[in-house]
Amino acid sequence: MSITRGVVVDVVSTGARPISVSSTIPIALVLTADSAVPAGMKYFDSVKAALADPELSAATDGNLLKYLQFGEDKYGLVVPLIVSVAHIDALDPTIEKSNVITAVNDLATAPSIFGIRPDIIGVGDWSTDIDVQNAVVATADKLKARAFVDLDAVDNADAITKRDALGSRRVTPVFTNLLDWNTALNATDEYSASVVLAYLRASIDGSKDIGYSYSISNRVIPVSGVKTVREFLAGFQDETDPLNEKQITSFINYSGIRTWNYETCDIDPIWQDARRVRIFDLAAFAVIDGIFWAVDRDLNALDAALDSLRAFMANLVGQDVMLGFNVYLDKDLTTPTAISNGEFYFTIEAQETPSPALIKVTFDRVDAYSSVVYERLA
Numbered sequence: 001m002s003i004t005r006g007v008v009v010d011v012v013s014t015g016a017r018p019i020s021v022s023s024t025i026p027i028a029l030v031l032t033a034d035s036a037v038p039a040g041m042k043y044f045d046s047v048k049a050a051l052a053d054p055e056l057s058a059a060t061d062g063n064l065l066k067y068l069q070f071g072e073d074k075y076g077l078v079v080p081l082i083v084s085v086a087h088i089d090a091l092d093p094t095i096e097k098s099n100v101i102t103a104v105n106d107l108a109t110a111p112s113i114f115g116i117r118p119d120i121i122g123v124g125d126w127s128t129d130i131d132v133q134n135a136v137v138a139t140a141d142k143l144k145a146r147a148f149v150d151l152d153a154v155d156n157a158d159a160i161t162k163r164d165a166l167g168s169r170r171v172t173p174v175f176t177n178l179l180d181w182n183t184a185l186n187a188t189d190e191y192s193a194s195v196v197l198a199y200l201r202a203s204i205d206g207s208k209d210i211g212y213s214y215s216i217s218n219r220v221i222p223v224s225g226v227k228t229v230r231e232f233l234a235g236f237q238d239e240t241d242p243l244n245e246k247q248i249t250s251f252i253n254y255s256g257i258r259t260w261n262y263e264t265c266d267i268d269p270i271w272q273d274a275r276r277v278r279i280f281d282l283a284a285f286a287v288i289d290g291i292f293w294a295v296d297r298d299l300n301a302l303d304a305a306l307d308s309l310r311a312f313m314a315n316l317v318g319q320d321v322m323l324g325f326n327v328y329l330d331k332d333l334t335t336p337t338a339i340s341n342g343e344f345y346f347t348i349e350a351q352e353t354p355s356p357a358l359i360k361v362t363f364d365r366v367d368a369y370s371s372v373v374y375e376r377l378a
Contacts, residue, residue, distance in 0.1 A: 014300050019290030019312035021282045023209045026080035027202045028110065028118030028145075029195060030103045032062035032088045032096065032125070039087050039099065041106055043114045046078040047071040062088045063124045066182065067195050073183075074222045075203045082110050082118050100126045104135040108142045119282070121147040122198030128152040130165060140170040144281050146201065146274065148172050148194045148249075154228060156242045163246050169266035169277050172197070175243055175250040178257075179225040190227060197249070200259070212282055213321045215275045215355050217249070220256040229253075232260070247272050279321060279352045287312065287348075302344060313350060325350040 002008075036058045044050040051057065051068050059065050064085065071077060086103035089095040104123060111117045121140055126132045127149040140147040149166070151173050153159035163173045174193040182189035200221060205211045230239040232252035240260055243250045247263035263272045271277050290312060294305040306327065313325040326349040333345035 012300070014304050016304060016307035016311040017290060017293070019286050019308055020315070021210075021212060021286045023206055023211055024079055025120065025202065025205045025212060025282075026082065026116045026118045027077070027120040027122070027198060028082040028084060028107050029067065029198065030084045030086060030100060030107070030121070030123040030126070031064040031067055032086050032100065033059040033064040034061040034088055036060055037062075037064065037085055037087075039085050039103070041082055041084045041103075041110060041113065043116070044081045044083065047081055048076070048078075050081055050083055056083065056085075061090075063192075066184065066189070067124045067191075069184070070180070070191060070196070071199050075199045077199065077202050077206070079202050079206060080116050080118075082107065082114065082116075097126070097129060097132065100132055101135045104132065104139050108139050111143070117143055117145070117285070119143075119145050120198045120201050121145050122192070122195035123147075123149075124192050124195050127192065127194040133166060133171075137166070137168045137171055141168065144170070144285070146170055146172070146278060148174050148197045150174055150177055150192055150194050151248065152177055152227070156230075156239060159243060159248055160246050163248050163265060166265040167267050169264045169268070169271040171265055172262065172274055173248050173265055175230065175248050176226050176228040178221070178223045178251070179227060180223040188224065191223065193249075196221065196223070197259070210319050210321055213275065213279050213352070215262045217259050217262040217357075219259050221251075221259060223257055226251045226257065275355055276352055280350075283312075283316070283350075306346065309346060309348065313348060316350075320353050323351045323353050
C-alpha cells in the first residue's frame with residue numbers, strides 16, 4: 001500500500017469517551033479460620049462462591065464460615081469479594097491478633113494481585129482492637145476505601161472515648177455489635193457490626209446504578225437485636241444525640257432495627273460526611289480510568305479528555321448525584337514550563353446533591369381561620 005500517492009484513509013475520534021462509576025463495587029473481608037484453611041487472600045465472584053470453595057469450607061474453627069453464611073443468607077451479594085484469612089491461635093491471642101493485622105495489611109496489595117481495588121473493608125470480631133483499627137485506617141487510606149470499626153461500647157462515654165482515638169475520613173465508628181440467630185449454633189450469636197455494615201454498604205451500592213451515592217443511615221438491617229441498646233425517641237432528645245455529635249453510627253428500633261447516622265471520624269468537618277467522601281472518591285477513580293488513554297497522546301486527545309470530563313460531570317448532574325459543576329484548565333498550574341514538560345492540570349469544581357439529615361416541621365397556631373366559624377354558623 002502506498003502512503004505517498006493515491007488515496008489514504010485514516011480513522012480517528014476526537015469525541016468524548018464515556019466515563020461512569022460502576023455499581024458493582026468490590027468488597028474485602030478479613031476473617032479468621034483454623035490451619036485447615038490456608039492463610040492469605042482469595043478472590044471470588046460472590047459470597048456464595050466463597051462458601052462453595054473447598055479450601056474455605058474446610059474451616060472447623062474461627063469466624064470465616066459464620067460471616068460468609070450471614071452474608072449469603074441476609075444479602076446474597078453477587079459482587080467481587082476478597083477474603084483475607086488470618087489463622088486463629090487458641091493458646092496465644094497475641095499471635096492471632098498479629099495474624100489479623102497482617103491479613104488487613106495484605107489487602108493493600110489486592111489491586112496488584114487480583115486487578116481490583118476493594119472499596120469496602122470489614123473485619124470480623126477484631127476491629128474493636130486499637131492496633132487492628134490503626135491497620136484498617138492505614139489500609140483504607142492506601143486504597144481510598146471505606147471501613148467500619150466496632151467500638152463495642154458499654155455506654156456513650158465509653159463510645160466517645162474510643163472514637164476520639166480515631167481520625168480518618170475513610171473510617172466509620174459503630175457504637176455496638178449486633179445479635180442474630182446462628183443456625184450452626186442453634187442459638188442467638190453476636191455479629192461484628194464492621195462486617196454487617198460492609199455487607200449493607202455493598203447491598204445498597206447494587207440497589208441502583210447510583211446506589212454508591214446513597215447513605216446507609218436509616219436502613220433496616222435483618223438482625224434480631226443489638227448488643228447494647230440506645231434509647232431512641234423520634235422528635236425528642238435521646239441517647240443517640242451525643243453519638244451523632246461525635247460521628248458515631250448507632251442502631252435504633254423504629255419499625256425494625258435501623259442504622260442511625262453515617263459519618264467518618266475525620267478531623268475536618270467537610271469530610272465527616274461519609275457519603276460525600278465516597279461520591280468524590282469514586283468519581284476520582286472513574287476519571288482516572290476514563291482519561292488514562294489520553295496520556296502520551298496528542299493535543300486532540302487532551303481535548304477529548306476534557307470533553308469526557310465535562311460529559312461525565314454532566315451525567316452525574318443528570319443522575320442527581322451532583323448539583324452542578326465547572327471543569328477548567330488551571331492556568332496557574334499549567335504554566336508555559338509545565339506545557340513544555342507535557343503537564344496539564346484540570347480542576348473540577350462540584351457540589352454533591354445533599355441528603356437530608358434533619359427535617360424540621362413547625363406548627364404555628366394562628367387566629368387567621370376564625371372566619372370559618374362564622375361561615376359554618378351563618
